[in-house]
Amino acid sequence: MQTAQSTINPAEVAKFEAMAAEWWDPDGKFKPLHMLNPCRLDYIAAQIAAEFGRDLTAEQPLEGLRLLDIGCGGGLLSEPMARLGADVVGADAAPRNIPVAQVHAEQSGLDIDYRHTTAEDMAAAGERFDVVLNMEVVEHVSDPLGYLTACYDLLRPGGLHICSTINRNAKSFAMAIVGAEYVMRWLPKGTHEWSKFITPDELFALLGQAGFDPVDRKGFVFNPVTWQWRLSDRDLSVNYVTSSLRPA
Secondary structure, three states: OOOOOOOOHHHHHHHHHHHHHHOOOOOOOOHEEEEEEHHHHHHHHHHHHHHOOOOOOOOOOOOOOOEEEEOOOOOOOHHHHHHOOOOEEEEOOOOOOOOOOOHHHHOOOOOOOEEOOOOHHHHOOOOOOOEEEEEHHHOOOOHHHHHHHHHHHEEEEEEEEEEEEEOOOHHHHHHHHHHHHHHHHOOOOOOOOOOHOHHHHHHHHHHHHHEEEEEEEEEEEEOOOOOOOEEEEOOOOOOEEEEEOOOO
């Protein structure tokens, strides 16, 4: 089978590969994701439950759903999705991330199918999922529309796509780059490029062009006093998340 054209940016992959061993250190280079994770999980679980009619108080409410965590890294989202009962595939373009994720899942007693691959290659191979999680990835690819189109192709009709990224404005530059990389030193300098950030309107337009029906968007807002994240219906000025459907 011919390999699909990739939207992977090798320089972006190299950045995260260099940090692979630190994925599960809550005080390491991925501290921002560890802090954000509870808020992300609340949103993801609520969206999946609403779309597929699941009761989140059940023991394994996502049982029977096939879920792809694209750009899975060390598995910070893949593992809780597996605990909720989903059949999880975690995919990442950085090869060093995969053994880190595999070892941690094994230590946690979780059966997760981790793969070093791309969205394009999985779509070309005919893989299909009920849910695609696409979190903090689209700002790192070389062709956002091509990448989102591959995500669309990976969904079954009626499937749910959840995508988060960072807005592009003066505030996001101050917080996501100056604050996170230079002041707080949560991330290595150069992790993000402000010019690659995507506004919510731009992302909704790209999702529509890829074939999706965008249905929701909310902000992830950080409180520097409580050091906690919360969801916001209005404040999408820095981090934000969207939900969209592949029409049935």
